[in-house]
Amino acid sequence: MVTKRLAVAVALTAALATACGSGGSGGSAASAPASSAAAPSAAEKVELTYWNWVPNMDKIVEVWNQAHPDIHVTSSKQAGGDDAAAKFLTAAKAGNPPDLVQAEYQMLPSFVAAEAVADLTPSAGGLKSQFGDGLWSLVTLGTDALYGVPQDSGPMMLYYRADLFKKYGVDVPTTWDEFAAAARTIHKADPKSYLTNFSSKDPGWFAGLSQQAGASWWGINGDAWKVAVNDDPTKKVADFWGGLVKEGVISTTASFTPEWNKALADGKLLAWTSAIWAPGVLSSNAPKTAGKWEIAALPQWNAGENASGFWGGSAVAVSAASKHQDAAVKFLTWLNTDPAATKLLVDQGAIYPAATAAQGALSTAPEFFSNLPDFWQKAASFGAGARGFTFGPDVNVTYNAYKDAMDKAVAAKSSFSDAVTSMQDATVADMQKAGFTLAQ
Template identity: 55%
Template sequence: MQRRTALTALALIGSLTLAACSGGGTPAADGPVELTMWSWASLQKVADLWNADHPDIKVTVQEQGGGDELVTKVITAAKAGDGPDLVQAEYQMIPTLVSNDVLADITEQGGGAKDKFTENVWKQVTLDGAVYAIPQDTAPLAFYYREDVFTQLGLKVPTTWTEFADVARQLKQKDPKRALTTFSSNDAGLFAGLTQQAGATWWSASGDTWKIAIDAEASRKVATFWGDLVAEGVIDNQPMYTPAWNAALNDGTQVAWVSAVWAPGVLTTSAPDTKGKWRMAKLPQWTAGSSATGSWGGSATGITAKAAKNGHAKAAAEFATWLNTDPKAVAALVKEAGVYPAATAAQMSGALTTPEFFPNQPDFYQQVAELAKGTAAASWGPNVNVAYNTFKDAFGKAATEKSSFPVALKSVQDSTVADMKKSGFKIEG
């Protein structure tokens, strides 16, 4: 984690050192337009399909590895007038990239793709009315549980959060060695998704004024709920993605996981012995009978300011639109990169085949498509990384000490507001 701090510092240094400098050479007028794309997924094979049909626009994918480091790298490259023409970006990073002048406004070139996506997905690639990327994949939240253990112990699959808490207590009573799940503080994305389900909007902008509502009613409800369960000791408080967590999922110490549609991939690695024993269900609801969910992850294809400067915005947007909406492209995308496509038509198409790890749930993706309809809107600001890092520290401490979660939430709000003020954003209230 120390490296991450160093990188944040570096991004700062980078942004201070140079405002802008000369762009690279202008490409020759004749010959095909050459575009490069940075991504963490193996997309070259998908791009090859495009290249075969489009001799005038040639796309090369350069795999970079994902995470915060990629954001730092893209920003640094943009400051030097360098970098790719297209970049894969997680939704929550789009405002950061826009405020660092990495992404170009492609409302004109890419805006036509709007009706291929649901409104809430499209919202995540627009900022103040302008379009900055084409959605690639989405990650609606669901409830994953060990079907065999639930049957064996006579537990009912929870449909509301109240039932969820009851099931956690029953399980603790029947088998104290097990826990329903854990509250993990090492990825704020899950918590953010859960607050979206409850109706939270952490960042919102009108004109040049931002409103930060992390410490607001909806998120407080979610924080209190999980904080109480941790304090009561009916769920675990250890972080996810550790060897201990892998072992707990594999040997059935933890029997459920609130996760996104990509969970089968993680379970394949983390809990290899439990193949065919998991089942996915709708996320528990705050109000019985409703069907809201949040997202944890998902990404879009952005077109960089460099591409726009070189006059390639149209070609790049054309490719990004094809990549994420064309049936052939999306099918390849699903096959090569294992994504859950954002395009609504693709979610219903036959491209998605039952995850290998879930042979017992052949209609997995039909169910996902059903619950994806209830995906709540998410909105992000220019300093998601600050909020997420504070979340890790504050909630990590609160989870270990079993202290107040709402207090931790307030500190996330405070540091996010302070950071934005420091960066010169106007904050409402």
């Protein structure tokens, strides 16, 4: 509700700002291009504000502030997700955004389209070698510009209850066909148990699974956007899950709901195709199942491959309106690449770092997975084949269309690929309305 209202409000605001701007009002100091802003003198203390929702970020920032008396960063913890993006866009329109902002990868293009974030190529372009190619393309959007520096990442894999798999005599599925067979076996053995659930509330999860299958929902071609939410790999993924839902062999409880938490805690859901950050969620929602889970690569579409997708993760971007962009880049470079800082991010912030070196430095397995001492090594090998795709400027529209269409498809047990087509239609319609050029 709030999200939708905000989204409308943001759209209105955009119209309003354009209208006011053309009127040539006097108080437009904040919208002046940042390049013209005077660089602060060396003696001057720079104050930076940083909106994010990383746990304990205030403590991490404190470490930076101790070491850098000339650049003081204030971390402000926001509500995460779509609301945070809408709030940042509104603040940017109003001319008083924070200097630094946490931007989920799928939201970054909307920031770019609103010209709310700065191009960091000159000051941070050199960081490219410290991140994987898949992640780097998420912050360049496949262009020559750089709109943020990756902070955390979410390569996907399969989490499963090893004890219950053994009980039902099910092997860990390596292909999606085996996955479907396992779903049937388990549901047949215990009609109250399911292998996993299809979540019509988690478009990010579905996007990750589509990435694994090789989907590419958006692309930038010169000045035009190419939109293909209903490409063949996506339809394949949709129909696979649609088939399982129709058969009734998987649960349709949405993830992250109390019912879902209960099913996990009670051992009625045996597996979760999730991302590397799942241990935090599982340990919070089903703490008593600690030590019973194991991990495997996502089931594959073609046996023997090692493909995966990304679910979640975010970058740190610098506001286009920030008067201290150089100082901001200094801070975010430290935060996301300095070994001491990434260690803090992992220990205090409980994130999976985006920097390649920081990923390699992970040693102690999460407490929830104390049964898997080599959790991080395994996870890194499963995630190595993760491919991302370029996100578009109106991901929120596509994601809302997913929720609407999939909700209906699940309830009616109708075709999931039709639902995907309605996602495509909604996305295209919105982009046309917003004035984007679309390549046909």
